[in-house]
Every structure is written in structure tokens, then in C-alpha cells.
Amino acid sequence: MKKWYDEAIIYQIYPKSFQDSNNDGIGDLQGIKQRIPYLKRLGINTVWLNPVFVSPQVDNGYDVANYFAIDEKMGTMADMEDLISALHQNGIRIIMDFVLNHTSDQHPWFKDAIANPKSIYRDYYLFAGENGHRPNNWGSFFGGSVWEPDPKTGQFYFHLFDKHMPDLNWKNPGVRKAMLDIAEFWLKKGIDGLRLDAFIHIAKADFRQNYPAPEGQIPVAEPFFANLPEVVHYLRPFCQQIKQDYPDCLLLGEAASANVNLAATYTDPENNLLDAAITFRCFTEDDSHLDSAIPAAYQVKPFDFEAFKLTQMVWEQTLAGISMPVLYWSNHDMSRLRTRIAKNDMQAKSLAMLLYLERGIPIIYYGEELGLTNLAFKHLADFKDQTVFDFAKEAEKEGYSEAEILKMVSKTHKMPARGVMPWQRVENYGFSKHRPWLTGEKQDDHFAEAEIADSESFFNFYRQLIALKKTPLFMEGSYYLHPTSNKSFIYQRDLGDESALVVVNLTDKPLKVKTRYQKVILSNGQYSLTDNELQLAPFAGLVLERD
Numbered sequence: 001m002k003k004w005y006d007e008a009i010i011y012q013i014y015p016k017s018f019q020d021s022n023n024d025g026i027g028d029l030q031g032i033k034q035r036i037p038y039l040k041r042l043g044i045n046t047v048w049l050n051p052v053f054v055s056p057q058v059d060n061g062y063d064v065a066n067y068f069a070i071d072e073k074m075g076t077m078a079d080m081e082d083l084i085s086a087l088h089q090n091g092i093r094i095i096m097d098f099v100l101n102h103t104s105d106q107h108p109w110f111k112d113a114i115a116n117p118k119s120i121y122r123d124y125y126l127f128a129g130e131n132g133h134r135p136n137n138w139g140s141f142f143g144g145s146v147w148e149p150d151p152k153t154g155q156f157y158f159h160l161f162d163k164h165m166p167d168l169n170w171k172n173p174g175v176r177k178a179m180l181d182i183a184e185f186w187l188k189k190g191i192d193g194l195r196l197d198a199f200i201h202i203a204k205a206d207f208r209q210n211y212p213a214p215e216g217q218i219p220v221a222e223p224f225f226a227n228l229p230e231v232v233h234y235l236r237p238f239c240q241q242i243k244q245d246y247p248d249c250l251l252l253g254e255a256a257s258a259n260v261n262l263a264a265t266y267t268d269p270e271n272n273l274l275d276a277a278i279t280f281r282c283f284t285e286d287d288s289h290l291d292s293a294i295p296a297a298y299q300v301k302p303f304d305f306e307a308f309k310l311t312q313m314v315w316e317q318t319l320a321g322i323s324m325p326v327l328y329w330s331n332h333d334m335s336r337l338r339t340r341i342a343k344n345d346m347q348a349k350s351l352a353m354l355l356y357l358e359r360g361i362p363i364i365y366y367g368e369e370l371g372l373t374n375l376a377f378k379h380l381a382d383f384k385d386q387t388v389f390d391f392a393k394e395a396e397k398e399g400y401s402e403a404e405i406l407k408m409v410s411k412t413h414k415m416p417a418r419g420v421m422p423w424q425r426v427e428n429y430g431f432s433k434h435r436p437w438l439t440g441e442k443q444d445d446h447f448a449e450a451e452i453a454d455s456e457s458f459f460n461f462y463r464q465l466i467a468l469k470k471t472p473l474f475m476e477g478s479y480y481l482h483p484t485s486n487k488s489f490i491y492q493r494d495l496g497d498e499s500a501l502v503v504v505n506l507t508d509k510p511l512k513v514k515t516r517y518q519k520v521i522l523s524n525g526q527y528s529l530t531d532n533e534l535q536l537a538p539f540a541g542l543v544l545e546r547d
Contacts, residue, residue, distance in 0.1 A: 004093065005193065005250040005275060006324060007475050009466055010363040011044040014332050015052055015074055016060065017420045018366060020432035027420070027431070029075035029083050036090050038448065042369060042459070043466035046093045048195055048252075050332055052080065053099075056106050058164045060332075060418075062097075062197065063104035067182040084190045095193035095250055096186055100179050101201045102165045110166050117153050124175050125166050126158035128207045135207040138225070139218035143386040146225075160201055160225060170202040170234045180238050184245060193250030194242075196274070200255050203230035226257050232265070232273065240272050252326070256280045256333075260318045267323035276361055278326045280334075282315065284308045293398045298391045298409045303341045305506050306486040313481045316359055320479070325360035330368055336417045337365075338444065339374040343508070343539070349461050349524045350541030354489050354504045356469055357543065359479040367421055369462040370451050374416035375440025377406060382440065383415050416440055423448045461524060468522055468543065473498045487511055503534065504541040511536040517544035 019031030029052065039047065051061035052074040061071070070080050087094050103110055109121040116122070128135040131154045134147040140160060147156035148163045158167045168175050183194055204225045211221035242249055253274040255266055263277045284307035290299050315325050329337035329351065342348035348371055356362040377383060380392055380402075392405045400408075410416045418438055423430030425447045451459035468474060477495035484490050488511055489504045500521070505511040513534045520529065525540025536542060 003250075003275070004248060005046070005361065007470070008046045008093070008250070008361050009044045009469060010046045010048050010095070010361065011039060011042070012048045012050070012331060012363055012365045014050050014366060014418055016050075016437055017418050017431075019421065019423070020434065020436075023433040024073070025432050025434035026073050026437045028073065029070070029079040033079075033083050033086050036086055036092070039092060040090055041452070041463070043463055043470070044364065045091065046095065046192070047087060048095045048363065049097060051097045051099060056104055056164070058104070058162055062099050063102075063106075063162065063165045064099050065104040065106040066108075068185060081189060088190070093192035095195055095252065096191050097197055098183060098186075098194040099197045100168070101198040102159065102161060102167045105164045105166055114150060114152070114157075120174070123172050124169055124178075126169050126204070126207075127153075127155045128158070129156040130154055136221075137210045137213060137218060138221040141220060143390060145218055158204070158207075160198075167204075168202070170230075176234060176238065180241055183238070183242060187242065187246045187249055192248070193252060195278075196251065196253045198256070199235060199253050200227045200231055200258060201225050202234055203228040222257060227255070227262055232271070235274075236272055239274065243272070251275050253277045260315050263315070264318055264322050267319070269322075274323075276324050276326050278328070278363075282308075282311055283334075284311055291398070294395045294400070295391050297387065298412045300408055300411050305489065309481065309486075309489060312358065316479045316481070320359075325358070326363060327355050327358055327360040328363040328365070329355060330365040330417065331363070332365070332418060333414050334417065335374050335412050335414065336372060337368060338371055339411055339417070345371050345458065346525050346537075347539035349458060350504045350539055352462065353465060353522065353524060353541045353543065354502065356465060357474050357493070357502050358491065359477070359493070362469065364462070365417075367419075369459050370422070370446040370448060371444060371458040372419070372422070372446060373443040374410055374413075375419040375438075376410045376443055377416055377440045380406065380409070383409060383413055385413070385415070388413065410440070421448070422446065425450065464522055473500055488513065499546055501544045502541070503536065503544070505536040505539055508538045510538060511540075515544065516546065518547045519545040521545055 013032060016027045018027045019035050020027050021030035021034060052070055053064045054066035054069045054071045055061045055063050056065060070077050084094055109124045112119045113121040113125055134145060134156055138146045140146045142162045146158050146160055148159055149156050159165055160167050170176060211219045213219040239251055251274045253266055255263060255277040258279050259281055263279055266274045266277045284304040285301035286304040287301060290296050319325050338348045342351055380388055388409055395405050419440060420429060420431040420436040428436060451457040473493055473495045477493035480492045482490040487507050489506055491502050493500045501517040503513055514532055515534050516532055520542060522543040526537040527540055527542055528535045
């Protein structure tokens with residue numbers, strides 16, 4: 001039976017950066033409500049909010065101190081209820097980020113666990129080691145060890161991310177019950193779904209086992225804390241209960257490192273788990289020209305479209321009949337499409353056409369519809385990331401200047417992709433009358449007000465693209481990728497007697513394609529179509545139907 005989310009077109013809002021309603025420099029819930037007319041005009045039908053819970057903001061809201069309350073910088077519970085209602089009145093659904101792998105160290109559970117080793121909440125977290133000796137050599141995603149000392153006991157607590165974000169112990173039935181209660185609290189408020197953040201990490205391997213690495217190194221031991229079989233064991237009762245109580249709820253899981261077969265497992269309806277899964281495995285970068293003398297993390301890597309073509313085909317065919325792939329170019333955890341992949345505005349629009357008309361659920365990162373790029377930061381401290389300092393230290397040893405390092409990291413890091421939404425060409429961009437919480441040098445000339453008024457703009461192209469995506473052919477049709485060279489990306493969507501061809505030129509050279517499809521229904525860039533031969537300008541894209 002078809003669900004509403006099979007036709008979802010999701011717009012991801014980073015609340016701190018969307019619209020500030022009280023002029024403190026930080027975006028908030030009332031600001032989002034003010035911009036609902038903009039969202040309606042764009043044509044999306046679902047909003048995904050990054051975390052708005054009470055948080056010390058060590059990791060911009062992913063460190064939750066109180067799941068049952070709204071952070072005062074975001075607004076109030078009344079504001080949240082008002083936003084849910086206003087979105088629904090305008091035909092827009094809302095899903096919320098739900099952080100279930102860890103909490104803030106300021107959460108009452110953890111504070112009690114640290115204060116009292118015999119607390120019932122001690123077992124809500126992962127404590128191990130003794131006499132000041134760490135249990136193993138595993139490394140954190142945020143740099144350094146996953147183990148942080150508990151001075152009172154000589155033990156250590158586990159944190160896969162920042163040391164102020166201790167991991168929860170999902171082996172504990174009390175934790176599983178508590179997280180289900182939180183989820184249902186918000187669903188009762190009227191939200192339409194949950195994005196389950198980092199759910200693939202809720203199970204860990206035996207802490208006695210070191211990860212093979214040279215002496216003194218702290219390896220990120222991902223096989224020991226990602227996609228372990230117990231994840232399914234812990235997650236299934238959670239998902240089953242939610243679906244029993246809220247059958248129309250969208251459960252969207254962030255499975256960053258999951259391969260296509262794991263994604264199929266997580267989203268197969270027979271497994272009673274998720275409805276769809278977000279993966280980072282769809283992005284294919286060419287590492288062949290990196291400087292091996294410095295870490296790869298923040299080096300600029302060209303996109304490998306030939307590998308991407310294979311990846312898309314495999315995901316589309318493997319998930320056919322199981323679930324909808326999730327289609328996205330950018331999010332809060334990576335640099336923007338226009339910075340990371342697209343060489344110019346023309347290519348950025350064609351790549352949106354290429355991806356979002358495939359079979360799947362599109363997620364558009366706020367500002368992508370304007371062609372926004374990453375900001376350029378002026379200081380390493382602006383990234384607020386220890387791994388950036390580590391990278392800079394190694395790069396400086398190899399002779400890179402600070403300016404070169406800043407340029408590299410600004411193009412590849414996630415923080416410059418979280419700049420405030422530029423509504424107008426005025427001071428603070430119409431986002432706020434106060435200096436925004438995150439600043440940097442704007443690298444593009446796109447502003448919402450001007451884009452709306454320009455019929456040839458990014459914004460109006462996205463409007464046309466979204467309108468086309470909403471048609472049955474592009475929502476329900478089958479997917480077939482045509483065999484082509486690495487110069488083009490061509491696929492076919494079929495539904496009954498309807499058929500369409502999406503053709504994108506991946507190069508900076510003109511492209512010629514033989515085709516029997518003659519009716520143009522969406523175009524980006526110059527083209528000519530005569531005698532069954534299509535000629536596309538560099539980086540141009542076209543959608544055609546049969547006459």
C-alpha cells in the first residue's frame with residue numbers, strides 16, 4: 001500500500017541558519033514559520049528539521065540535554081506546536097532529527113551516572129576499563145580516543161563523537177524503553193516522522209578487542225561499532241511499536257556507512273525496521289591525485305562520475321521492489337553540491353535534474369535551490385573541529401601555507417556549508433538584524449529575493465524540477481540506466497504507456513546523442529534536437545518524452 005512518504009520531496013532546514021525572528025543572530029522556529037510561503041512556492045511537501053532540543057551546542061544540537069523541551073535559542077514548545085500546525089495547514093509534513101546513539105554529558109542521566117557510580121543511570125552509558133587504563137585503542141570520529149576518563153572511579157566512558165557526547169548503552173532495556181517514550185512523545189505532538197541519527201552505531205563489539213594498528217596510533221575502528229547485527233535486534237522492537245501506534249510515521253534512518261545490501265536489510269518491509277535509509281556510500285570521489293604526504297580528509301577530490309553511475313545503478317536495481325532510495329547531493333555533514341562537485345551553475349542544475357528525477361525520495365538541503373556554495377572561513381578556529389587543526393599541522397610540515405590550508409578546508413568541511421540563508425542582498429542577508437552566529441566570506445552571488453524574480457534562476461529551475469518530480473511517471477515509474485560513455489548520464493523512466501528520458505552532459509564539451517525521444521519537458525542549457533539527434537551544450541541537461 002502506497003504511503004505519503006513514497007511521494008515525499010523533503011527540504012532539510014538547519015534551524016540555526018534559516019531565519020532569525022528575534023534578532024539574536026540565531027535562526028529559530030518562528031523564523032521557519034515566517035518562511036512557509038517560500039517553502040510552498042518552491043513546491044516541497046515535507047520539512048526535515050535538524051535538532052531543536054535543549055543542548056549545550058557542542059555539536060550544534062546533536063548533543064541533547066533534554067529531549068522533551070525546545071532549546072531556548074530555538075523558541076518554546078508553543079512555538080514548535082505552532083510550527084507543526086502551520087506547516088500542516090499549508091500541506092507540508094514535518095520530520096524531526098532524533099539522536100538515539102548518544103546524549104550530551106549535561107543530560108540528567110549522565111550527570112547522575114558520573115556523580116554516583118551506583119546510580120541506575122550508570123548502565124545507561126558505556127563504562128569500562130580500570131585503574132586509569134583504557135579498555136582498547138579505538139579512535140573517535142571526532143579525533144582522539146573513544147574513551148574519556150571518569151576521575152572518580154578510574155574507569156572510562158565511551159564517546160564515538162565528541163567527549164561531551166557519551167554513547168548510550170542500548171543493551172539496557174531501560175534505555176530502549178526511554179528512547180521509545182521520547183519518540184512517541186514527539187509523534188503525539190503531531191510530527192510525521194523521525195530521522196534516526198547514527199542508528200547504525202547503537203551496537204558495539206567486545207571492548208577487550210584492540211583494532212589492528214601501528215603502536216601509538218588511535219584507529220577509527222568502524223567495523224567494531226557500525227552496522228553490527230545487534231543493531232537490528234535493538235531497532236526492530238522500537239520500529240514495530242512506533243508503526244503500531246503511528247502507522248503513517250516515516251522512519252528515515254541515517255546509515256552513513258551502510259552498503260546497498262545493508263540498506264536493503266534495514267528497509268525491507270518484511271524486516272519491520274525502517275522505511276528508507278540515507279547512506280554516504282553513494283558519493284564516489286577520485287583519490288588518485290591526492291598528496292600522500294598529508295591526510296586525505298580535507299584535500300579537494302574530483303568527483304568520479306563513472307563510478308557514480310555504477311553506484312546509482314546498483315542501488316536503484318537492488319532496492320527496486322523493496323524501498324525508495326534516498327536522493328541527495330548535500331546535507332549538514334558535507335560541503336555543498338556547488339562547491340564539492342559542480343564546476344559551475346549550469347552543471348549544478350543539471351546534476352539536480354540527474355539525481356532527483358531518479359526513482360527515490362529527494363532531500364534538498366536548504367539553499368541548494370539557490371545555488372549556494374560553501375562559505376570561505378578566515379581562521380582555522382572558525383571550523384570548531386580538532387581534526388582541522390590536526391590536518392593543518394601535518395600540511396604545514398609539508399610546506400602548505402595557511403591560506404592554502406584554509407582554502408582546502410573551506411571547500412571540503414561541513415561547517416562552511418551551514419551558512420545562513422541569504423534572503424536579500426542587504427546586511428546580514430535578511431536573515432537577522434544581528435550578526436549571524438556563523439560568518440564567512442560568501443562565494444556566490446545568489447539571494448532568494450532576486451532568484452524568485454528571475455525566471456531563469458536556480459530557484460525557478462528547482463520549482464519546475466520539483467513539479468515534474470511530482471508526476472506519477474517520476475514518482476512511480478521504473479528506472480533503467482542506459483549504457484553510455486563517461487561523457488553522459490542517461491536513464492529512462494517508464495510507467496504504463498508513458499516514457500521519459502533524462503540526458504545530462506557531464507563534460508565541458510558539446511555532446512551528441514541519438515534518440516527517438518522528441519518532446520522536451522524540462523531543459524537546462526542550450527540544445528538542438530533534429531532528425532533524432534540531440535546536441536547538448538557543455539554541462540547541459542534535458543528531459544524528453546516520446547511524441
